[in-house]
Amino acid sequence: MSASTDRVHQALAHRPTDRTPLFEIFSPYHPILWRICGRNPATDSSMAWDALAEGITQDELLSLNIKAQYDINRYYGVDMVRLNGCPGCGEPRPVKTGANTWTLNGVRYHRDAKTDLVVLEDPAAEASYSHRYDEAVLRRQIEAWDGRGPATVGGDPVLAGVKALAKRDGVEWAYMGEIGCGTGVAFYPPFMLMWLIEAPELVRRWIEMQKAHAFPATRRQIADGCSVIAMGGDVSCDKGPFLSPALYREFILPAIQEHVDLIHSLGATAVYTSDGNHWPIKQEFFFDSRIDGYKEVDQAAGMTWPRLIAEGVADRVCIIGNLDARHNLCHGTVDDVATEVKACLDYGRQTRGGHILHASHSVHEDMPAENYHAAVTAYRRYFGLAPLPD
Numbered sequence: 001m002s003a004s005t006d007r008v009h010q011a012l013a014h015r016p017t018d019r020t021p022l023f024e025i026f027s028p029y030h031p032i033l034w035r036i037c038g039r040n041p042a043t044d045s046s047m048a049w050d051a052l053a054e055g056i057t058q059d060e061l062l063s064l065n066i067k068a069q070y071d072i073n074r075y076y077g078v079d080m081v082r083l084n085g086c087p088g089c090g091e092p093r094p095v096k097t098g099a100n101t102w103t104l105n106g107v108r109y110h111r112d113a114k115t116d117l118v119v120l121e122d123p124a125a126e127a128s129y130s131h132r133y134d135e136a137v138l139r140r141q142i143e144a145w146d147g148r149g150p151a152t153v154g155g156d157p158v159l160a161g162v163k164a165l166a167k168r169d170g171v172e173w174a175y176m177g178e179i180g181c182g183t184g185v186a187f188y189p190p191f192m193l194m195w196l197i198e199a200p201e202l203v204r205r206w207i208e209m210q211k212a213h214a215f216p217a218t219r220r221q222i223a224d225g226c227s228v229i230a231m232g233g234d235v236s237c238d239k240g241p242f243l244s245p246a247l248y249r250e251f252i253l254p255a256i257q258e259h260v261d262l263i264h265s266l267g268a269t270a271v272y273t274s275d276g277n278h279w280p281i282k283q284e285f286f287f288d289s290r291i292d293g294y295k296e297v298d299q300a301a302g303m304t305w306p307r308l309i310a311e312g313v314a315d316r317v318c319i320i321g322n323l324d325a326r327h328n329l330c331h332g333t334v335d336d337v338a339t340e341v342k343a344c345l346d347y348g349r350q351t352r353g354g355h356i357l358h359a360s361h362s363v364h365e366d367m368p369a370e371n372y373h374a375a376v377t378a379y380r381r382y383f384g385l386a387p388l389p390d
Contacts, residue, residue, distance in 0.1 A: 002172030012293050023078055025358075029116070032373070042068040053095060159221075179217050181231065207255050222266045257288070295320040320358045
């Protein structure tokens with residue numbers, strides 16, 4: 001086992017580490033990729049849409065994505081890697097309609113000048129969850145489900161490709177897979193929230209449908225080398241959980257517990273990923289769930305280091321965070337970022353539950369590249385590591 005892999009697993013097992021492991025999720029097409037990986041259809045959103053419209057092959061797009069994701073993680077010297085898949089592969093192709101405009105499935109997209117991302121021209125009308133789901137259609141799908149999951153689950157070609165490059169270069173990481181099983185209440189359409197009260201049997205059956213797909217995918221990810229599985233799905237917002245603690249215990253917690261038990265039975269560790277304020281469901285979310293780690297630690301929603309320590313969470317659960325990816329990393333100076341990194345590491349080193357440094361969500365489109373670079377620079381300075389390459 002490599003130093004990085006051992007460091008991650010020690011932290012998730014609530015044991016001391018030689019230094020705090022470093023982990024990050026790099027959003028596709030973020031400008032932080034450009035200096036390190038160059039601008040190409042794997043790193044630039046407009047170039048990707050143009051290439052797809054012009055006929056780039058899936059093999060070429062996949063190869064570019066594998067290289068970009070490998071290069072960015074290697075450059076920043078992370079200990080754990082979570083990959084993004086290959087945007088565009090196996091999906092319908094857009095049609096270019098102007099210098100910075102496209103259509104996809106008849107829907108209009110354009111390049112956003114602020115983020116350099118290709119986005120919907122009218123997201124409220126075309127992409128809202130209430131428009132995306134039809135109650136009658138979903139009810140029929142649930143009622144017609146035969147209880148079976150997929151016959152086979154394919155592997156992730158990006159994971160396989162990155163692992164091959166890492167093996168070639170003697171780089172060893174812990175790999176995080178991510179799969180949800182219907183517990184992300186934030187993404188339920190409004191009628192499903194009503195079903196929790198009016199038609200609970202439909203919600204239970206729908207969750208069983210999600211598990212029938214998620215559990216085989218979890219087995220495949222672990223078999224393919226992911227020793228950490230993050231169970232995705234926001235359950236809270238800034239004001240608290242999206243549903244009452246009683247409904248959380250009835251519908252959501254059992255699915256999480258079953259997923260955690262599956263992950264543990266296969267020799268991997270389980271992390272739950274959710275933004276928001278979880279204090280009203282502290283016992284269920286952190287302790288009854290049996291999770292090993294907690295990701296997307298949202299200090300802006302009240303999940304701060306002092307309270308995580310005072311409430312006993314940081315003694316029993318590995319904290320994967322807690323750099324402020326909502327405010328400081330987006331709007332602070334590089335000095336502000338460096339100050340926060342030091343404080344975060346100080347808190348993490350004093351807790352018994354373990355700590356992995358992470359930007360609480362990801363390096364997303366509102367975060368300047370120089371601020372994340374400053375965060376890793378401060379991290380490396382804290383532990384006396386060599387500076388990042390020029």
